[in-house]
Amino acid sequence: MIALTLDRIAEITRSRIRGSAQPTDIVNGPVVIDSRQAVPGSLFVALGGERVDGHDFADAAVSAGATAVLGSRPVDAPQLLVDGGDDEVVAALARLARAVVDELPDADVIGVTGSSGKTTTKDLLAQVLSRIGPTIAPPGSFNNELGHPLTVLRADETTRFIALEVAARGLGHIAHLCRVAPPRIGVVLNVGSAHMGEFGDRATIARAKGELVEALPDADRGGVAVLNADDDAVIGMAARTSARVVSYGLADTADVRAEQVDLDDTGRARFTLAIGGATARVQLRLIGIHQVHNALAVAAVLHELGTGVADIATALGEAGSVSRWRMEVTERADGVTVVNDAYNANPESMGAALRTLATLASERRAFAVLGHMAELGPSHRAEHERIGRLVTESGVDVLVVVGEQAAGIADGAAAVADWPGETLRVADVAEAVAVLRERLRPKDIVMLKGSRVAGLEKVAEQLTVEAAE
Known part of the structure; x- marks a missing residue:
């Protein structure tokens, strides 16, 4: 974070300096919510939590070098005290992040949203942007009202790009995140069925995702909306923004297009990238045909930043998977391939995973281990x-x-009378592991996919760890 005195932080966060804290004390290190991550010059943010109260670790954070503690309960440590509990602490954190962004006018903020693919696209974007200049991006899916400001607060005077994943659990959430860190470029990937239970219908999901393009500056001030031309709900957002619209996809009308798309024998996508009259062949390291749209979104951003098509193709080809449990492929010594795509699932991503499994399997015996979609x-x-x-x-x-919550998958398969495959229903992760231990043979391929709460990554871990041992 940029260096700030405690009195300045108190002014921004609407907190009170107390204890041994002095107004001229300086925070010039990271802002952290885990006392174990505190270092000299850091600011420790104490939150109540469901199982532990961060305030109880204030002394540990200060002993590790934290300049002060930002919290809502008085502690025996240098402190910035906020009234109103955890919600007000998070709000104070958001105000601090916005103040830091405003002090960094040369840092481009780029927001990415969509029903699926946000984390992978953000990871790709961060990797290719880092080739141009210092880049800040969140780890994994650190994309909510807490992760968003904490990511922004890692930026300093050297930062050139801040690549952010913005998620929503309801209307107004993305708009709030965009007020914390106003984006100049906004990327919308797709509008699918994820979180249908919270939003009610796809039209409401589209309203929520479109808050990103509504937050962009107008075209005269450099605002750019990067929209998926192959998703009607996304390209329809063009009418909701005054930013310049850049489309991407497979459609002939897209500004940034993929042509001659296919998969190699390892399931990795390749295509010809076409922007204007320039083309270049792209070979991705990421697995799955669905990665083409993610890569095109990133290509559109890079092109807007002045990178040529050939250099974009090179950058995309050298970027790899960063976040865990997203099409992680492990080859066991006995020839069994384990594909761990268990981080999350919705109908669209589940379909993409099954198509990828079909490509990877070829002549091999394929197992699909599926949990429920929440x-x-x-x-x-x-x-x-x-x-x-x-x-x-x-x-x-x-x-x-x-x-049991995934039983509908088994019922759907059973309704197809002429399917020659076998369906096994198991109660939990332990039973799934036991069934696979019994049935897997050398050269088989097994893919695991389900919502995070299904915990199928534990099945993958058991299969790969046991094989290694």
Whole structure:
């Protein structure tokens, strides 16, 4: 973070200096919510939490070098005290992040949203932007009202780009995050069924995602909305922004296009990138045909920043997977391939994963280990049955359905009378591991996919750790 005195931080956060804190004391290190990450010059933010209260670790943070503690309960340490509990502490953090962004006019803020693919696209974007200049981006899916300001507060005078993933659990959430760190470039990937239970319908999801393009500056001030031309709900957001619109996709009308798209024998996408009259061949390191749209979104941003098509192709080809449990491929010594895509799931990403499995399997025996898709609301049952039917069309030999909430997947597959595959219903992760231990043979491929709460990454860990041992 940029160096600030405590009295300046108190003014920004609307807090009171107390204890042994002095107005001229300086915070010039990171802002952290874990006392174990405190270092000299840092600011420790104490939050109540469900199981532990951060205020109880104030002394540990200060002993590690933290200049002060920002919290809502008095502690025996140099402190900035906020009235109103955790909600006001988070609000204070947001005000501090906004103040820091305003002090960094040369840092470009780029926001990425969508129903799926946000984290992968943000990771790609951060990697390619770092080739141009110092870049800040959140780890994993650190994309909410707490992770957003904490990421921004890592920026300092050297920062050239701040690449942010913006998520929403309801209307107004993205608009709030954009007030914390106003983006100049906004990327909207897709509008799907994720969080249908919270939003109610796809139109409301589109309203929420479109808050990003509404927050952009107008075209005369450099605002750019990067929109997916192949998603009607996304390209329709062009009418909601005064920023300049740049489209990407497979459509002939897209400004940034992918042509001659296919997968190599390892499931990695390749295509010809076309922007204007220039073209270049791209070979991605990421697995799955769905990665093409993510890469095109990143290409559009790079082009807006002045990078040539050939250099964009090189940068995309050298970027790899960063965040865990997203199409992680492990080859065991016995020839079994484990594909861990268990971080999260919705109908769109589940379909993409099954298509990728079909490509990777080729002549091999394919196992699909699927958990339930959360937050689908009234469409829960129908969407799970639809995925079950899709399994039967995807070349899967053995379907393992984990947990009662995913039962619709098994029912959907069972409804397809002529499917030659086998469906196994298991109660939990432990039973899934036991079934796979018994049935997997050398050269088989097994993919794991489900919402985060299904915990299928534990199945992948067991399969890969045991094989290594």
